[in-house]
Amino acid sequence: MSWQVTVLGTNSAVPTPQRSPSAQVLSTEKHSILIDCGEGTQVRMTSFGIKRSRIDCILITHLHGDHVFGLPGLLTSYNLFRRERKLQVYGPKGLRAFVTHNLEMIGTHMNYDLEIIEHNAADPKRIYQDEHLEIRTIPLSHRVPTTGYLFREKIPPRKIISEKATAYNIPYTAMRSLQLGEDWIAADGSTIPNEQLTFPNRTARSFAYCSDTAYREDIVDQVRSIDLLYHEATFLHELEKEADKRMHSTAKQAALIARKAEVKKLMIGHFSTRYKDPKILLEEAKQTFEPTILAEEGLVVEI
Numbered sequence: 001m002s003w004q005v006t007v008l009g010t011n012s013a014v015p016t017p018q019r020s021p022s023a024q025v026l027s028t029e030k031h032s033i034l035i036d037c038g039e040g041t042q043v044r045m046t047s048f049g050i051k052r053s054r055i056d057c058i059l060i061t062h063l064h065g066d067h068v069f070g071l072p073g074l075l076t077s078y079n080l081f082r083r084e085r086k087l088q089v090y091g092p093k094g095l096r097a098f099v100t101h102n103l104e105m106i107g108t109h110m111n112y113d114l115e116i117i118e119h120n121a122a123d124p125k126r127i128y129q130d131e132h133l134e135i136r137t138i139p140l141s142h143r144v145p146t147t148g149y150l151f152r153e154k155i156p157p158r159k160i161i162s163e164k165a166t167a168y169n170i171p172y173t174a175m176r177s178l179q180l181g182e183d184w185i186a187a188d189g190s191t192i193p194n195e196q197l198t199f200p201n202r203t204a205r206s207f208a209y210c211s212d213t214a215y216r217e218d219i220v221d222q223v224r225s226i227d228l229l230y231h232e233a234t235f236l237h238e239l240e241k242e243a244d245k246r247m248h249s250t251a252k253q254a255a256l257i258a259r260k261a262e263v264k265k266l267m268i269g270h271f272s273t274r275y276k277d278p279k280i281l282l283e284e285a286k287q288t289f290e291p292t293i294l295a296e297e298g299l300v301v302e303i
């Protein structure tokens with residue numbers, strides 16, 4: 001199964017009839033991860049076939065309303081639907097107070113295991129890993145502490161040629177070391193080179209989500225050569241000063257990051273409400289980085 005990124009919201013600041021505030025879902029074989037949870041996220045999930053119950057983790061970039069106002073509602077819905085699985089919610093410092101105060105004010109006690117995990121937004125850091133996936137934070141420059149997130153698939157570098165494994169009677173317990181490139185010592189003591197037993201695996205998938213941020217050059221090294229970069233593009237470059245002042249990026253700046261990092265594809269979003277049709281932002285970005293697409297509500301990008 002490929003990785004899928006489903007876009008649930010693309011607008012900055014406020015919801016409009018056409019565009020919701022920020023939210024995306026990354027679906028992999030083992031995980032379903034919600035990134036940001038703007039107002040209306042639950043409605044968009046239902047519209048676009050994302051099952052609430054499948055979400056195993058929520059990542060919040062920062063505590064601005066257009067990224068977090070959907071969270072108390074979603075957490076409360078899990079209570080109503082009698083969620084039993086644990087839910088982890090990651091975000092910058094202040095997230096725990098935001099969630100706790102909201103739930104206290106409405107007098108709701110969570111009947112499922114809700115774990116809030118805060119991180120220091122200034123440090124790039126691995127916040128999660130298992131045998132399939134690693135998640136790291138990407139420090140961003142915004143008016144409040146903000147982090148993007150980098151997702152990398154974890155796969156062994158080599159794949160077993162099953163006929164060879166059978167021919168040499170290699171036990172299942174030794175497969176992992178072969179996948180990692182080790183040779184096999186046969187029963188008669190001879191060495192079978194790894195290249196005769198395995199072939200190179202495909203490259204691991206990767207995705208980064210960077211919103212909200214002013215232009216920040218050190219994002220480049222952290223997202224180098226990844227499959228898909230989502231980068232905010234709130235304004236056209238003619239409003240560069242406005243973007244700087246409000247600590248957002250222009251479409252051209254998002255494209256510059258993508259070009260310097262040599263990513264395979266750029267997706268732009270977090271559009272200012274002033275742009276009724278965000279295609280104008282796409283045209284600007286494409287002049288600097290051609291493989292750019294527009295985030296649109298309901299869009300599913302395969303990685």
Ligand SMILES: [Zn+2]
Binds near residue numbers: 013022066067212270
């Ligand atoms: Zn925002």
Ligand SMILES: [Zn+2]
Binds near residue numbers: 062064142212
């Ligand atoms: Zn913001």
